Amino acid sequence: MLDPRQLMRAKRWAQNPPSLKRVKLVFAAVALALIIVGLEHFGLWPDWAKAERIPRRF
Incomplete structure (x- = not known):
């Protein structure tokens, strides 16, 4: 169903x-x-440009 705002x-x-x-x-x-x-999918993106997840500490 189309939203009236989209129309x-x-x-x-x-x-x-x-x-x-x-x-x-x-x-x-x-x-x-x-x-x-x-x-990035084919592994050609440089390692220095990849974001690393930092674990959250509670």
Whole structure:
């Protein structure tokens, strides 16, 4: 079921679409994120750039 807020947002986007610059920025950010995920998945991401979990102490 579609939320009425989503329909209102879609209506606003149809009436006032984002600029080409904004669309390119969003696609570039998504592409960069996918590249990083792919590199990490295949083990090509450097160890110094990986986040290590720090155990919480209570």
